[in-house]
Amino acid sequence: MKNIWRQDFPQINSESVYLDTAAMSFKPQAVIDEVNHYYHDLSVNVHRGMYQESLEASKLYEEARAKIAAFINASVEETVFTRGTTSSINLVASSYGLEMIGSGDEIITSELEHHSSFLPWQMVAKKKHAVLKFIPLSIEGRITVENFRKTITAKTKVVALTYVSNVMGYITPIQEIIEIAHEYGAVVVLDGAQAVQHMAIDVKALDVDFLAFSGHKMLGPTGIGILYGKKTLLDKMEPLELGGDMNEDVEKDFSTWKVTPYKFEAGTMPVASVIGMSKAIEYLQNIGLSNIDSMIRQLYKYTYAQLKKIPGITIYNPDADTGIIAFNLDNVPSHDAVSYFADKRICIRAGHHCAMLVTKWLGIPSCLRASFYLYNTYEEADKLIQTTKNAVQFFRELGF
Amino acid sequence: MGQLDNLYREVIMEHYKNPRNKGLVRTEGYKEFHIKNPSCGDDITIESLIEDSVVKACHHQGSGCSICCASASVLSEIMTGKKVAVAKNIADNYLKMVRDEPYDDTIDLEEAEVFAGVRLFPARIKCASIAWQAFLETIKQNG
Numbered sequence: 184m185k186n187i188w189r190q191d192f193p194q195i196n197s198e199s200v201y202l203d204t205a206a207m208s209f210k211p212q213a214v215i216d217e218v219n220h221y222y223h224d225l226s227v228n229v230h231r232g233m234y235q236e237s238l239e240a241s242k243l244y245e246e247a248r249a250k251i252a253a254f255i256n257a258s259v260e261e262t263v264f265t266r267g268t269t270s271s272i273n274l275v276a277s278s279y280g281l282e283m284i285g286s287g288d289e290i291i292t293s294e295l296e297h298h299s300s301f302l303p304w305q306m307v308a309k310k311k312h313a314v315l316k317f318i319p320l321s322i323e324g325r326i327t328v329e330n331f332r333k334t335i336t337a338k339t340k341v342v343a344l345t346y347v348s349n350v351m352g353y354i355t356p357i358q359e360i361i362e363i364a365h366e367y368g369a370v371v372v373l374d375g376a377q378a379v380q381h382m383a384i385d386v387k388a389l390d391v392d393f394l395a396f397s398g399h400k401m402l403g404p405t406g407i408g409i410l411y412g413k414k415t416l417l418d419k420m421e422p423l424e425l426g427g428d429m430n431e432d433v434e435k436d437f438s439t440w441k442v443t444p445y446k447f448e449a450g451t452m453p454v455a456s457v458i459g460m461s462k463a464i465e466y467l468q469n470i471g472l473s474n475i476d477s478m479i480r481q482l483y484k485y486t487y488a489q490l491k492k493i494p495g496i497t498i499y500n501p502d503a504d505t506g507i508i509a510f511n512l513d514n515v516p517s518h519d520a521v522s523y524f525a526d527k528r529i530c531i532r533a534g535h536h537c538a539m540l541v542t543k544w545l546g547i548p549s550c551l552r553a554s555f556y557l558y559n560t561y562e563e564a565d566k567l568i569q570t571t572k573n574a575v576q577f578f579r580e581l582g583f
Numbered sequence: 584m585g586q587l588d589n590l591y592r593e594v595i596m597e598h599y600k601n602p603r604n605k606g607l608v609r610t611e612g613y614k615e616f617h618i619k620n621p622s623c624g625d626d627i628t629i630e631s632l633i634e635d636s637v638v639k640a641c642h643h644q645g646s647g648c649s650i651c652c653a654s655a656s657v658l659s660e661i662m663t664g665k666k667v668a669v670a671k672n673i674a675d676n677y678l679k680m681v682r683d684e685p686y687d688d689t690i691d692l693e694e695a696e697v698f699a700g701v702r703l704f705p706a707r708i709k710c711a712s713i714a715w716q717a718f719l720e721t722i723k724q725n726g
Contacts, residue, residue: 518710519648526586534622535621
């Protein structure tokens with residue numbers, strides 16, 4: 184079966200097999216061209232100049248915002264540009280969280296969180312003497328509605344969860360969780376970094392309060408992310424960064440801010456990355472997220488079924504919902520194992536994947552992670568499978 | 584098989600499976616230093632006892648990959664009984680070797696020479712280094 188999208192990605196070469204999209208996706212030529220267009224032909228700031236080039240850059244910048252907003256069914260004033268998912272969640276925690284959470288309040292999160300969806304809330308809980316609560320995970324390691332229901336109380340102010348775990352690849356049943364959270368008057372902050380590239384997200388239908396995601400995991404450039412927030416909430420929030428462009432009036436003793444989203448975008452933003460991210464969304468929409476998702480699920484199922492049969496490895500996330508496989512070679516530290524894969528030019532990751540609570544929950548110091556995206560092929564899956572078999576043999580012979 | 588065989592030499596596997604001087608004593612006179620490499624999970628503590636400018640004892644404790652654990656074990660054997668100045672020289676030279684920097688190959692690195700293999704694996708240089716860096720820190724604590 185020929186993968187018709189591979190040719191769009193100049194990073195792909197015949198020597199290496201890239202299976203680390205959960206960390207960073209490749210970029211199609213269309214995105215690179217768009218970024219280059221900005222640097223090559225414009226390279227001027229937005230919202231400031233009255234000359235033609237600046238007006239053109241500003242137009243591209245705001246058109247990008249409109250496209251990205253429409254992608255998640257948000258309005259433009261609810262779509263804030265940030266440096267990435269990490270910045271988005273830190274903004275919510277440090278602005279909304281520190282303001283709205285008090286002593287004895289509860290913040291609910293989970294052990295599946297990436298550090299960027301957990302550490303900001305740990306900080307808020309410490310500073311405000313709030314209680315950080317964890318939804319007990321199921322035996323498989325999933326967040327369940329039932330266990331969420333058991334965790335939430337009238338004191339819960341914030342529910343900070345991942346939509347898709349970056350280690351386990353499980354989808355959180357977020358729709359029901361949001362409904363329950365709202366019954367208790369809590370706001371939901373959703374980490375969508377591993378979700379937006381796999382499924383359509385409609386913030387209105389979900390009724391989610393905040394959603395964070397990044398460009399670089401969805402075929403876009405680095406250094407750009409989105410914070411979606413309901414306008415009523417964003418209006419209440421103070422910006423964390425003060426400086427150029429975000430203000431309306433500046434006096435010696437008093438200043439006022441622009442309206443959202445502009446009050447959160449201080450200084451010169453990564454204009455090229457904003458425009459590039461918009462192009463990435465256009466690329467994804469042309470293919471269709473559901474087509475991408477079903478292709479990846481099939482590739483994942485094929486790979487998982489083969490890997491499962493290999494004696495001497497342990498897979499930690501059986502039947503994942505997205506193309507992520509977390510595993511170890513038995514008795515082989517993951518950092519030893521990953522060198523073998525690297526030597527064979529199979530690009531997978533070893534470690535705790537910025538989610539130490541997950542590996543601790545699993546009771547392991549670290550693991551290997553392979554993740555698929557639309558440019559991966561069955562031939563590449565076969566290489567991963569064969570290399571895994573060979574690796575088991577190699578380390579066994581060494582005496583591990 | 585190629586380059587990986589250069590890395591996993593017999594000496595390394597032997598020390599990984601049968602570590603020498605493992606376990607901290609933590610009594611009077613011992614100095615210890617802890618280094619963690621959060622990106623890969625290597626976590627090593629080295630302690631040394633220095634008397635009359637001689638390394639009387641060197642122990643290690645921790646967890647991590649085979650390169651990290653074996654390098655700590657090899658370190659502890661080599662350093663025990665060495666004069667501090669000699670020990671420091673060996674450690675400095677070893678670190679240069681694994682980082683692929685110019686080093687003095689007239690200095691006998693003993694069994695540690697097998698770790699030259701990590702030069703082909705830049706991602707593993709840290710694994711081979713942290714026990715030795717920690718050892719140098721324990722020497723510094725003795726002033």
